[in-house]
Amino acid sequence: MxxxxxxxxxxxxxxxNHWYEKSLNATIHPMVSYFLNLTNDRIVKRYCHLNPKVNSDDLKEILNYKPKYYHLSGADLLHVTTEKGKRQMVIIENNSCPSGQKxxxxxxxxxxxxxxxxxxxxxxxxxxxxxxxxxxxxxxxxxxxxxxxxxxxxxxxxxxxxxxxxxxxxxxxxxxxxxxxxxxxxxxxxxxxxxxxxxxxxxxxxxxxxxxxxxxxxxxxxxxxxGGRNKLIASKAYSFYNSELQHKNLKIITPHTIWDVNKNEIPLWVENLGGKAVVKTPYSNAGQGVFTIVNEQELEDFMKMDFDYNKFIVQSLVGNYNWSSTTSEGKYYHVGTVPNQKGQSYVLDFRMMIHATKEGYKPISIYSRRAKAPLKDTLQDGKASWDILGTNLSFKKENGDWGSDTNRLLLMERKEFNNLGIGLDDLIEAYIQTVLTSIAIDKMAIQLLNKKGTFKRKLFKSLNDDDSLIKEII
Missing domain, CATH: 3.40.50 (Rossmann fold)
Structure with a gap:
């Protein structure tokens, strides 16, 4: 490097020099190409037809939003369904330095x-x-x-x-x-x-x-x-923006999230979520600092670890129907890839990357990633749940450089896209969810600076009271 x-x-x-070898000669899938060529007017008409309580003028205004600070954004989403069969694209996180072009x-x-x-x-x-x-x-x-x-x-x-x-x-x-x-x-x-x-x-x-x-x-x-590199503030930004969106019948959809959690409180929240949860250090990325907990051993291993920061996020875990977190909103579980010839389906996530233009946010790049191990109806004791649920491709080499497990990269090309089980309306849903989260973070960024562009330290500390983080900020 x-x-x-x-x-x-x-x-x-x-x-x-700027694309993965498998991406370089790939031919884009016709449905993805069609989606990327849709105008916002057509997207709004389609979405409002399927969600008749959403006003088309409200959605147009949202898609035409001109950000002040957040110009390139990438959201990671899970393709999930509920016990009643309602499929959704659920936001896992938003990323202010998103990969995607390669x-x-x-x-x-x-x-x-x-x-x-x-x-x-x-x-x-x-x-x-x-x-x-x-x-x-x-x-x-x-x-x-x-x-x-x-x-x-x-x-x-x-x-x-x-x-x-x-x-x-x-x-x-x-x-x-x-x-x-x-x-x-x-x-x-x-x-x-x-x-x-x-x-x-x-x-x-x-x-x-x-x-x-x-x-x-x-x-x-x-x-x-x-919020683009701070999951704790992102969760609060989504909550604030959801309050604005409530009367418009739109919502940023995330797993059930508990923020400002001290380490010694984590076992209580894991138990509250049925013994299965995801714990995150709020300021990491590239799959670092994310821990899936599905049994006592994984919780015990997590509690033995030392961390640089004092605050954590706990979220409901999305797994198989038989072993997902139970919340007051019910449970989400993974739709997963279309089963292969061995009958194996894999957890996947979906990266939707958008950029600010004169006409508002537009999609610019899309890709997907799958987990290492297939999704199972039951969990085996001793098997790491991360292998079944973790989708991030990045890993740190011994010399400190970053590598990428491209074998699990799923491209928006003719063959691989068909295995994702995703349709045009899922792409539209992912795009709208990505725009909503990006607007929420941009609005939070605006609130954190005064008219002269000076950082409002007291306001930030009231939202994110983590001394270890605050000492790092220049």
Whole structure:
């Protein structure tokens, strides 16, 4: 993995460097292509036909929302059903540095930069209200394949060189200076001013990048604190926005969630959910800090662990009908993939990635992932529930770099899409849920900054009273 600053020149984009090999030559599934070409008017008509209590004008207004801070968003959703057979797309989390481009077959085979260029042209370009006179950069700490793809697309869009800057939490940071009004980058012996930064920092970005800067940062750090990298605040943002949506008969659908849980309280909440739950450290990503608990041994193993933070989230567990959490709202369980020739069905999740445009949020990338082990009607003692329920592909190598288990990646291409058991209305539902969560986080970000763009520390602390986290924020 390259870990030094690179200079990316215009017209040097090579597709094979920015897509997984299995994605590179994949042909997009006709239904996914059809969905991505639907206008919002048609989506609204279809959704309101199936949900007649939703007013079409309300939904149009929501889909046309212009975010102030949250410009690129990716939601992870589960395809679930209830005891009564009501199928839904349920939000697991929203991600402010989402991956997706390297897993997405081209929508138009004649536009070889795909979503990388689309994001630059339709999201970043409209945000540039004045000419860029100084340097621009993509700053990353993970996912070099996509970070470099964005850098090449930015270089072509602006027709100027772009600095591709590694900025790892646990490595040397002396090449980036945040103590001035603008972020500065050290190139050779000279410090240069950055006018524009596309940020792909996934690990505690608030401890390296400022909340307020004259450098245009996309997405800015406040988005992470407001819910894009903070599951605890995200849960509260969803709750606040759901109160607004109630009279519009719309709702962000999540598993039953309990926030602000101290570690010693977790066994009580697990018991309250029928002995089965998901426990999350609120500020992790890439599948790190998520623990599925289905028996006493898994709970005991979790309680022996040490953590950097003081607060946790506990959610109802979505599993098989025979072993899902029981809540006051009933229980959700996984629809899973279409059974293979061995009769095995797998848990899958669904990533819907959207970006801000002049017409509101639009989908830009979609992919799916499945778990390692098939979904079972009964759980075997001693078998890790994470293998059955965990879908994230990322894993940390011994040298600290990140790898990806692409064998479990399910593409939106002709063959694999058919195995997902997902239809057009599920895609529409996933898109609307992703938009709703992104608006909720953007609204929270707006609330956390005053008119001068200064962070409201007291308000944040009242919402997220975790001293370990607050000490990390620059």
């Amino acid at each position: 390259i870990k030094h600053t690179e200079i990316i020149a215009p017209h040097t984009f090579e597709p094979e 897993s997405m077959p081209l929508l138009n085979e004649f536009k070889e930069q795909g979503g990388y260029r689309k994001f630059m042209e339709h999201t970043i370009k409209p945000l540039l209200k004045k000419k860029i006179n100084n340097a621009v950069a993509v700053i990353y700490d993970k996912n070099y394949m996509e970070a470099s793809g964005y850098a090449h697309a930015m270089a072509d869009m602006l027709n100027k060189k772009v600095y591709l800057v590694p900025f790892y939490n646990d490595l040397d940071k002396s090449h980036v200076n945040i103590s001035t009004d603008y972020i500065q980058l050290k190139v050779g012996d000279e410090w240069i001013q950055l006018d524009l930064v596309f940020r792909y920092l996934t690990q505690k970005p608030w401890n390296r990048l400022p909340i307020s800067s004259k450098t245009k940062i996309i997405n800015p750090t406040i988005v992470c604190l407001a």
